[in-house]
Amino acid sequence: MSVRKQLRTALCGLALTGIVVTAAQGPAAATPVVEVAAKASSVSAATDAAARSLARSLADSAWRAELRRAVAGGKETGLKALADKSRTGAAASLAVDVAAADRSVLAAKGLDRDTGGLLTVTLTGATDSRRAPLVAVDASDDEATTITAYDASGRSHALDASRTPDMPVYVIGIDGEGAVEAGLKVLERELAAAGVTTTSTPATAPGTGTSASAASTSASASASADTGYWTSRITSVRLNDDKEPWIKGDAEIFSIVSGFGLDGKVRVDTVTHPYLNDEGTTYYPNQILVNWSQYKYNLADVVMMEDDGDTNYSALAKAIATALLTIADLGAYIPLVDPVIDALPSSFWTDDPDFVDAWYTLARETTGTRDGAAGNGRFTLDRYWVSAL
Structure with a gap:
């Protein structure tokens, strides 16, 4: 069995057996699945x-x-x-x-x-x-x-x-990088039109000597922009080698970060990983994954995906929005990985699985190494304070 098939089996098993649940997860489990024609x-x-x-x-x-x-x-x-x-x-x-x-x-x-x-x-x-x-x-x-x-x-x-x-x-x-860049713009626009708050996160973190764009971009939407805000930063990331054929080029990876915004409604933030080209290689990006000033709870979920060429971003946005907008804030955090995965069009699970891995309930205090639920991805995270300009 290939690594990709193992990933599908593992995540489907989690969704079916309810290994990761909370007392308030009932509404999420009832999320309708939107089927979109494969492209x-x-x-x-x-x-x-x-x-x-x-x-x-x-x-x-x-x-x-x-x-x-x-x-x-x-x-x-x-x-x-x-x-x-x-x-x-x-x-x-x-x-x-x-x-x-x-x-x-x-x-x-x-x-x-x-x-x-x-x-x-x-x-x-x-x-x-x-x-x-x-x-x-x-x-x-x-x-x-x-x-x-x-x-x-x-x-x-x-x-x-x-x-x-x-x-x-x-x-x-x-052009995978160009497709992801254009696709996430469509994703964010259509999620916003459907009523889901969303922003994108650049590929480099402030204070690393490479870019300060993450600080200025996030600070504009930050509730604590006058002082700064805490973030979770990826200090290293690695995906397992699935022995892709010689014809395959670099992977085009992005993540969907979801949680509850300050208004109590579900929000989705997109994070691109243009450096994450080869599986079996460890990268050290110092990249911000979550800006905690934009979330009501100190918990968020991450679903990592790959654009293998056939990803339809408009269909993906509609499916995710339809699923997440049914989930209400009941006063306790509800993991959103399963609703996002359930919303993926069926084409994402046939021949070309664009799903890579998922991380349930990352906390603001989470540091160190965290393996993905499917065992394919591994993050090392630290807490990083972004000071206001």
Whole structure:
């Protein structure tokens, strides 16, 4: 059984057996589950169409050489930008196809039309080989055993997902960092429209020598902005290695922090982790996870997720809002992990599970190492005081 399947089994077991409960959790258990149509097929169809078009364009030797130079060294590059800059006929035709595919991807992910192109291309495999290159798609299924790639004649080839190919392979993917940034804006906007208070937290903490943006951003909404506020800060974080195939790029991780706001209503804060690229690696971000001045109780919950390409942020926002708005403050803290997990569209649990791990009832006083409920993630936290400017 893969690590990802173990995660699903563990969290589903927690939800079903009620291992983590409180006396006041009855209303949360009754939260309705909102089913949203899966969008993975739309994303896959769009990226596959772009891969076929790019493969056909490689029959043009001038464009093929130009593309190879542009992505040398494994650099992820916007595909439409490359095609638009080229003066070759093959690239001009490709640009039209890529623009259509980009529009389909934005629609499938519930992102604004003005987000810009998300399709990218990288060069991997035996890049120094003289063999004709192939074009493949960055598959969203982490458990795939084969990868489909196309040649310039339109023929498909099955590549072993566990072994780096012995020919150059151009990989069509999605700009995950750009997608998460745009997606969380949609998530926050739609949650707010539905009546759920929400703010986003930057990736670096004040006082680390890297950025003071977290302090200024949070202080603007802080009830104690005149003096400062306590936060929980991630001093280290690690995810277990699930042995992703060679075609997969960096992970795009974000967290949904939930609790009760000062008004007694459920609030959701989003935290991006752009540095958290590789599983099996420990990172030391000094990143603020929770701003306690925005919460009524000294407890909050965290659900960590990954954008594997098919995440529909509009659908996710609607599902979470529908679930959380049914939960009332009864004078005692109610863990919100289960309602958030229950609200996830069914597509998040098939082939491409975007769920990573969850942390129940983190307290303002929590310090030291905390493992996630599914055993996949590990935070080390400390208390950090942010002084007012």
